[in-house]
Each structure stands twice: as structure tokens, then as C-alpha cells.
Amino acid sequence: MTATLTPAEAPAPAAPEPAAAAPRKKRKRPTFGMIFAVTFLVGLTFLAFFADYLPFIRYPDDKIKGGARYGIGPGWEAWFGTEKLGRDVFARCIYGAKYSLQIGVYATIIGLIAGGFLGVLAGYYRGWVDRVVSIIIDCLLAIPALLFAILLVNRLDDVKETAEWLNWLTRQWQIVLALSILATAPLARIVRAQTMSLREREFVLAARSLGAKPARVMFREILPSLVPAMLTVAFTALSILIASEGALAFLGLGLEIGTPTWGTLIQENRTKIYDAWWATIFPCLMLFLTVLSFNIIGDGLSRRFDIRQAGV
Amino acid sequence: MRYVLQRLLQFLIVFFIVTFGVMVLIRLGLNAPGDPARTLLGGSVSDEMIAEYTNKYRLDQNYLVQYLYWLGNFLQGDMGFSKPNSMDVSKLVLSRVMVTVLLGIYALVLALIISVPLAVRQAWKRDGRFDKSASIVTFGFVSVPGIVLAPLLVLVFVKKTEFTVGNYVLTIGGWFPRIGDKIYPWQDLGAHFQNFFVPVLVLALPLAAIYTRILRGDMVQTLQADFITLASAKGVPPRRVLWVHALRNSLLSLLTAVGGQIGGIVGGALIVESYFAMPGMGNLLVAAILSRDFFIVQSVAAILVITVVLTNLVVDLLYAVLDPRIRHARALA
Numbered sequence: 001m002t003a004t005l006t007p008a009e010a011p012a013p014a015a016p017e018p019a020a021a022a023p024r025k026k027r028k029r030p031t032f033g034m035i036f037a038v039t040f041l042v043g044l045t046f047l048a049f050f051a052d053y054l055p056f057i058r059y060p061d062d063k064i065k066g067g068a069r070y071g072i073g074p075g076w077e078a079w080f081g082t083e084k085l086g087r088d089v090f091a092r093c094i095y096g097a098k099y100s101l102q103i104g105v106y107a108t109i110i111g112l113i114a115g116g117f118l119g120v121l122a123g124y125y126r127g128w129v130d131r132v133v134s135i136i137i138d139c140l141l142a143i144p145a146l147l148f149a150i151l152l153v154n155r156l157d158d159v160k161e162t163a164e165w166l167n168w169l170t171r172q173w174q175i176v177l178a179l180s181i182l183a184t185a186p187l188a189r190i191v192r193a194q195t196m197s198l199r200e201r202e203f204v205l206a207a208r209s210l211g212a213k214p215a216r217v218m219f220r221e222i223l224p225s226l227v228p229a230m231l232t233v234a235f236t237a238l239s240i241l242i243a244s245e246g247a248l249a250f251l252g253l254g255l256e257i258g259t260p261t262w263g264t265l266i267q268e269n270r271t272k273i274y275d276a277w278w279a280t281i282f283p284c285l286m287l288f289l290t291v292l293s294f295n296i297i298g299d300g301l302s303r304r305f306d307i308r309q310a311g312v
Numbered sequence: 313m314r315y316v317l318q319r320l321l322q323f324l325i326v327f328f329i330v331t332f333g334v335m336v337l338i339r340l341g342l343n344a345p346g347d348p349a350r351t352l353l354g355g356s357v358s359d360e361m362i363a364e365y366t367n368k369y370r371l372d373q374n375y376l377v378q379y380l381y382w383l384g385n386f387l388q389g390d391m392g393f394s395k396p397n398s399m400d401v402s403k404l405v406l407s408r409v410m411v412t413v414l415l416g417i418y419a420l421v422l423a424l425i426i427s428v429p430l431a432v433r434q435a436w437k438r439d440g441r442f443d444k445s446a447s448i449v450t451f452g453f454v455s456v457p458g459i460v461l462a463p464l465l466v467l468v469f470v471k472k473t474e475f476t477v478g479n480y481v482l483t484i485g486g487w488f489p490r491i492g493d494k495i496y497p498w499q500d501l502g503a504h505f506q507n508f509f510v511p512v513l514v515l516a517l518p519l520a521a522i523y524t525r526i527l528r529g530d531m532v533q534t535l536q537a538d539f540i541t542l543a544s545a546k547g548v549p550p551r552r553v554l555w556v557h558a559l560r561n562s563l564l565s566l567l568t569a570v571g572g573q574i575g576g577i578v579g580g581a582l583i584v585e586s587y588f589a590m591p592g593m594g595n596l597l598v599a600a601i602l603s604r605d606f607f608i609v610q611s612v613a614a615i616l617v618i619t620v621v622l623t624n625l626v627v628d629l630l631y632a633v634l635d636p637r638i639r640h641a642r643a644l645a
Contacts, residue, residue, distance in 0.1 A: 143617055159340050251583075
């Protein structure tokens with residue numbers, strides 16, 4: 001973060017700078033939670049994206065023979081046990097991670113771009129632009145988020161049948177689209193509030209008096225200062241979106257049938273929870289730990305940058 | 313007063329836009345004439361019936377006319393007819409609303425009962441052992457999605473389960489088995505609470521965690537204010553300082569949290585009702601969206617929007633009642 005803010009053209013007087021910054025605060029050691037969160041997420045991402053090449057992860061549809069009616073319990077043969085059809089729960093969890101993380105990250109990125117754009121516009125121009133954006137935000141926040149996502153995903157199913165040009169829209173992109181709209185509103189609200197205070201600062205005034213165009217002021221002067229806030233909110237949004245994706249999958253609006261995601265795994269196996277608790281509890285655990293990790297990182301960042309998270 | 317009018321206007325604008333948007337969204341892809349009625353009535357119906365329905369609800373007109381017509385009917389309490397349920401939507405909604413409302417109210421009350429004492433205790437000895445461990449627990453519960461908490465609690469509470477891990481057998485649960493379909497309090501009060509306990513817990517625990525974190529944060533700040541020092545200095549007992557002086561001042565942020573989470577409760581109720589197969593509005597709504605029973609979708613969505621926005625409005629106005637500082641600031645503005 002600091003690298004983007006210090007001017008790149010002046011590398012020479014680098015030595016005295018740390019001394020000037022030193023009395024501010026001693027560098028704090030990262031907390032245990034932070035270490036856990038980062039390790040867990042990096043490990044999970046690694047496993048998920050190299051799952052096809054790692055020898056100890058089975059393919060999600062491979063069946064393991066043997067075991068009781070509801071599959072084998074967790075053990076050496078299958079780390080998280082097997083579910084009722086004999087498929088390895090660990091492998092399915094890892095492949096599920098791939099889809100969940102992908103959807104969450106894409107949706108957050110789209111939400112960041114849309115929310116950031118709307119927020120900066122509203123905060124900078126104020127007046128009627130602000131009023132329009134505020135109404136959009138209010139409307140998006142008025143309708144329960146999950147309900148809106150269900151409606152949108154389900155509707156896009158039908159729309160793409162009638163519209164030729166929407167062929168590229170797979171279920172995954174439908175979910176990404178629905179979730180990113182959900183993420184837009186709170187992001188736009190926070191960016192708007194921050195922009196409003198930033199636009200009164202001296203460096204913005206300086207840029208404007210030098211004759212910079214509004215677009216340049218917004219995206220070259222104000223936007224870089226918004227990065228910490230947006231990054232912080234992005235992590236919190238990511239945790240919420242991944243949970244929502246799980247909820248959507250649970251309600252039957254997940255990816256194509258047969259694709260393992262955490263929500264689908266929970267939904268498929270929950271009726272057998274008394275006989276085969278592992279098939280439900282391990283996907284639950286994965287989902288929980290992922291959401292928790294993103295929350296820990298978001299919380300850590302918000303403390304680091306001193307940002308209050310209103311409305312997320 | 314001007315402020316109240318302004319907020320009411322905002323409420324109306326949001327209501328119109330959202331309900332219109334929902335209507336357009338649910339009818340997307342139904343372009344051919346007769347399509348909406350056919351979807352509404354299901355596969356095998358006569359052409360006369362389709363024509364009758366199309367005519368009755370103006371389904372052949374453009375969206376705006378349809379919307380105004382629907383809105384007029386909605387405001388008079390006529391929400392249309394649902395063929396799959398063979399019932400008027402208004403009656404259907406009335407029969408379902410009870411479960412969701414009870415679920416929400418129980419969860420809210422339980423969350424407040426848990427969170428207020430917890431937060432006060434935390435703020436009292438800030439950074440103490442209790443505060444730190446409670447912070448970790450609440451942070452964990454903030455991060456638990458409903459679909460994760462529900463199976464866990466089911467496993468723990470609902471049915472007796474034997475875990476076999478190696479040679480050890482661990483038996484837990486069986487304290488809150490579900491009893492038949494006695495959902496309503498007037499049928500059988502004991503069974504009602506037994507049936508509601510686990511679903512309410514699923515909703516209430518994350519909610520309580522959110523409230524606790526917010527209230528604790530605010531109380532920690534309030535306790536550093538000058539008037540607290542003054543109260544302590546003039547000899548008000550510490551207990552009274554904490555529970556009356558500090559808590560009253562911090563309740564505002566708790567109120568904001570309660571108002572802001574209403575949408576969250578509705579979304580959570582959706583999952584919980586679906587998980588526990590409870591006949592509530594959320595369940596009705598999901599089924600209706602999937603089968604495109606659009607009168608139900610429109611009406612329930614409208615009711616939800618009214619609930620959410622109106623709650624926020626009331627909370628906002630309550631602010632002024634509770635806090636003279638805000639009242640005066642608004643009077644000046």
C-alpha cells in the first residue's frame with residue numbers, strides 16, 4: 001500500500017524516511033488469528049486450484065467401495081469419510097472450495113468496480129448524481145439480499161433461454177452477477193462517504209486549481225486514497241458473498257447439478273446427518289473457516305487502516 | 313416535521329421502484345400474449361380460462377399498466393390468486409405470516425437477552441479475560457452462516473446421536489426433538505416452543521453476536537466520556553453508572569443495529585424455514601419464485617420491503633425521541 005503512495009521517481013533519499021516514520025508506532029506482530037486466516041486461505045486456494053494434479057486428492061466423482069450403508073467414516077482411507085454414494089467428502093470439499101472461492105472473488109471484484117464507480121461519482125459530484133445513486137443504494141438495501149439473489153438467478157435461467165446473445169451466461173456467471181449486485185450497494189455507500197470527505201482535502205483542491213479534469217481528479221487523485229477502505233470492505237464483502245453462495249446452493253440455486261459446492265454438499269447430506277455426520281459437518285466446517293478467515297483479515301485491515309465498517 | 317416528510321417521501325420512492333423492479337424481474341421472458349396467465353395457471357388449461365385471467369389482471373397490457381393495476385388491488389388487500397395452492401394469495405400470506413413473525417420476534421428477543429448483559433459485562437472490565445474470550449466467541453458467531461449453524465445445532469439438540477470415533481462412543485442430543493406439526497402456540501404451547509427452539513437459536517446466535525460487538529464497542533467509548541467520570545465522582549454506585557448512565561447512552565447504536573439487521577433476519581428466516589420445513593413466508597416465497605407464481609412473489613416482496621424500510625424509518629424517528637441532541641440538530645437543519 002505504501003509503495004503506491006510514495007512517489008516512484010524519488011528513490012534516492014530513501015534512507016532518512018524510515019527514521020521519520022519510526023516514532024509513529026512500533027511495527028506490531030501479526031496476531032494468531034491473522035496467521036491462521038492467511039495460512040488457511042492460501043492452503044485452501046493452493047489445494048483447490050491444483051486439485052487435479054495432487055495425488056492425494058481423488059476426483060470428486062470417484063467412488064470408494066465398501067463401508068456401511070451411509071459410507072465410511074473419516075479415517076485413513078478417506079480423510080473426511082465418504083458420502084452415501086461412496087464419493088470422497090474431502091475431494092468434494094476441495095473441489096467445492098474452487099467454485100466457492102471463484103464465485104466469491106469474481107463477484108467481489110465486479111462489485112468493487114461498480115460500487116467504487118458509483119460511490120466516487122456520487123461523492124464527487126453530489127447534487128442530483130448523488131441523489132440518484134443514493135436512491136439506487138436505498139432500493140438495493142431495502143429488499144432482503146438473499147431474496148434478490150434467488151430472484152435474479154432464477155430469472156436469468158429463463159431469460160437466457162429466450163435470448164441468443166446470452167449464451168455465454170452459465171450458472172456460475174448468473175450467481176456471480178446476482179451476488180455482485182448485492183455487493184455493490186454497501187460498497188458504494190462507503191466509497192461515497194469517504195469521497196465526500198476526501199474531496200475537501202488540499203491535494204484535491206491543488207489538482208483542481210492546476211486544471212485537472214474531473215475524471216482525472218476522481219480516478220487519479222481520489223481513488224488511490226480510497227484503496228485501503230475498499231480493500232478492507234472487500235474482504236468483509238467476500239465473506240458475506242461466500243456465505244450467500246452457500247445459501248443459494250442450499251436452496252437449490254447453485255451451480256449445475258452434480259457440481260460439488262459446499263452449499264450443495266450440506267443440502268445433499270443433511271438428511272443423513274444422524275447416520276453420517278461427517279458428510280455434512282466437514283463441508284460446514286470448510287465454509288465456516290473460510291468465512292471466518294476472510295472476516296479476520298477484513299477486521300485486521302480495518303484496524304490497520306482505522307476504518308469503521310458501517311452498513312456491511 | 314420536514315424531516316419526517318422527507319423520509320416518508322424517500323420511503324415511497326423506494327417502495328415504488330423496488331416493487332416495480334420485482335414485477336418486471338419476475339415476468340422477464342414472458343413476452344408472448346397469454347404467457348403470463350399460462351405460467352400462472354399451469355400447463356393444461358383451456359384458452360377461455362387464460363383469456364379470462366389475462367383480462368382480469370390486465371396481463372396483456374404493458375408493465376406500467378399491469379403494475380398500477382396490481383398496486384391498486386394490493387392496497388385494497390386483493391393480491392391475486394394462486395392456482396397451485398388453489399387459494400387467494402392474501403389468505404395464503406395470512407396463513408404463513410405467523411410463523412415468520414414469531415420466528416423473527418423470538419430471535420430478536422433472545423438475541424437481545426443474550427447480548428445486552430454480555431456486552432455490559434465485557435465493557436465493564438475492558439480487555440480483561442472475560443472480555444477477550446467473549447470477543448473471540450462473538451467474532452466466531454458473526455462468521456457462522458445459517459446453513460452451517462443449522463446442521464450443527466440439529467446434531468447437538470434434536471435427536472440422540474451416537475458418535476463412534478475409534479473405540480469411543482459419545483452420545484449427545486435428544487433434548488429438543490421435533491413434535492409433529494404443532495407449529496402454533498395456541499395448538500400446544502410446549503410443543504410450539506420445542507419446535508421453535510432450534511430454528512430460533514439458528515437465527516438468534518449470530519444476531520446476538522453482532523449486537524454484542526456493536527454494543528460493547530459503543531459502551532467502551534461511552535465509559536470514557538466526561539459525564540461518566542462525573543457520575544462516578546459524585547458517588548453514583550458503579551453498578552448504576554454502568555447499567556443506567558452508560559447503557560442508556562449506548563442503546564442508540566444498538567437500536568441502529570437492530571433496525572439495520574431486519575433485512576438480515578428476513579434473509580435468515582428464509583434459510584431457517586427452508587431447512588426446518590416450517591410453513592412461513594420465506595418458504596412460500598422461495599417456492600413461488602421457483603414455480604413463477606408471480607402474484608405471490610410480488611405481494612410477499614412488497615410486504616417485506618414495507619417491513620424493512622418502515623422499520624428503518626421508525627428507528628430513525630425513534631432516534632430523535634430518545635436523543636435530544638439529534639432532535640435539536642434536526643430541528644436546526
